[in-house]
Amino acid sequence: MFNNDINNIVNAAISGNRRALSRIISYVESDHAETSNIISSIKDRIWNAYRIGITGPPGAGKSTLTNELTKLFLSQNKKVAIVAVDPTSPFSGGALLGDRIRMNDIGTNNDVFIRSMATRGSLGGLSKKTNDVADILSAIGYDIVIIETVGVGQSELDIATTADTTIVAIVPESGDSIQAMKAGLMEIADLYVINKSDRPGAEMLQTALSAMLSLKNTRTNDWHPTILQTVATDSKGITEMMEEIFRHKIFLEKDDALQNKRARNAKLRVKEIVESILREDVWNEKRTNLLTEEISKVLEGKLSPYSLAFMIVNSFNKA
Ligand SMILES: Nc1nc2c(ncn2[C@@H]2O[C@H](COP(=O)(O)OP(=O)(O)O)[C@@H](O)[C@H]2O)c(=O)[nH]1
Ligand SMILES: [Mg+2]
Structure with a gap:
């Protein structure tokens, strides 16, 4: 493919052609040889969007929360792109049916773009592809890119290398396992959401979690993750959730913290690309x-x- 063709497709996508956008995403998803050219052609726009990561166990309500959050962003005239990453799904490329149905009410909105990504049996390269797709959606003109990943294995930690704000969604039933909550997960969360707090145990979980967080060594100037209770199916707590995201964004934008965080993430990303080039080369x-x-x-x-x-x-x- 010639650079000209890539520029044409990218420009079409920027001017609102969804088919063009889907095509570009399919290229990077299938490890198309032109991926590096595609990303190069949009390099001055890849940081335009604010990136929100949401992770947590299957069934915690991540998609429902994303759906509700998106409706709020839309009411503020923001364009929202959603990337649902599910390494457990055998599907690839197309939509994950359940998510698509539940997100139906926002799925038909012109200011929303939803894309599901799955691996063909391997986790390798998924974080690279997620980054590529997030770059593309940023460049295309979405104000907010939400990345939903199922909290299994490494993928939940990878999300933090893409997101500006990382949300960890848990449910009251997680209470028993909170002690066993992976240290890594505690490191990446900027915001904890106890969803399904219509069920018993939400208060206890909040108390246990905040006790755990208070043990963490933090400096006064550090960001202190908040814990929120939500009932996504009743739109409860979603406004607070959005306000916390914005509070974190404002926090990051002070004193170059966002730049530093993005620099850290971009370094990891470049390293990952270098390693994949060398691996192929060797x-x-x-x-x-x-x-x-x-x-x-x-x-x-x-x-x-x-x-x-x-x-x-x-x-x-x-x-
Ligand atoms: N009771 C209750 N059910 C919820 C809540 N949020 C989501 N659900 C339900 O939990 C199920 C899983 O939700 P989903 O958003 O698909 O979870 P995900 O796997 O984390 O994306 C769905 O049947 C939702 O309707 C909530 O706050 N309370
Ligand atoms: Mg989901």
Whole structure:
């Protein structure tokens, strides 16, 4: 594909052509060779949107919260893009049916764009693709990009490397497991939302969580995560949730904290890209052959795995 074509599709997407936008997203999702050109062509616009990450266990109400939050943003004339990342879903590209149905009332709005992303059985590259898609949606002109990820394994931590504000959604039933809550999750949360607080146990969870948070070492100037109770299905607590997001945004925008956070995240991202380039580079035909040819010596005890690795690395340096 020529750069011209990419520019045409990107421009069409910017002027509101949703099919063009879907096409660009499909390119980066399928690891299309043009991904780097696509992102390069929008590089001066990728930071335009504010990025909100929402993570938590399956069924916590992340999609319902996102839906309600989006309605509020729309009432403030903001354009909202939603990326639903579900590594547990076997689907790819298209919409996750359940999410699509529930988000139906916002799904038909012209100022909302919803995209589901799933992996084909592997988690690898998902955070890279999520970043790419978030960049594209920012560049296209969405004011707010919301990224919903299911809190399983690494994906919940990855979200913090994309989001400006990270929300961790939990439910009263999480109370028992709150002690076991992963330290990593505690590090990334800017805002805790106890959803389904129409159910028993919300107060107890709030008390336990705030006790845990008070044990954390923080400096006075640090952001102190808030805990909110919501009932997403009744739109309860959603205004407060939005206000907290804006309060955090204002906090970050003071003293360059947002710039610093984005710089930290962008560094991780560039590192990840460098590693993927090197990884692809390293196992070319020559090195793959070298590995195949010499592996018998390792089995015969004539060459250590380390020596062979160094041989391969050195052939890399000479290449
Ligand atoms: N009782 C109650 N149910 C809720 C609430 N929020 C969401 N739900 C329901 O919980 C289920 C899972 O919600 P969903 O948003 O899909 O959760 P996700 O998997 O985290 O995205 C759905 O049936 C929702 O209607 C709430 O505040 N209270
Ligand atoms: Mg969901």
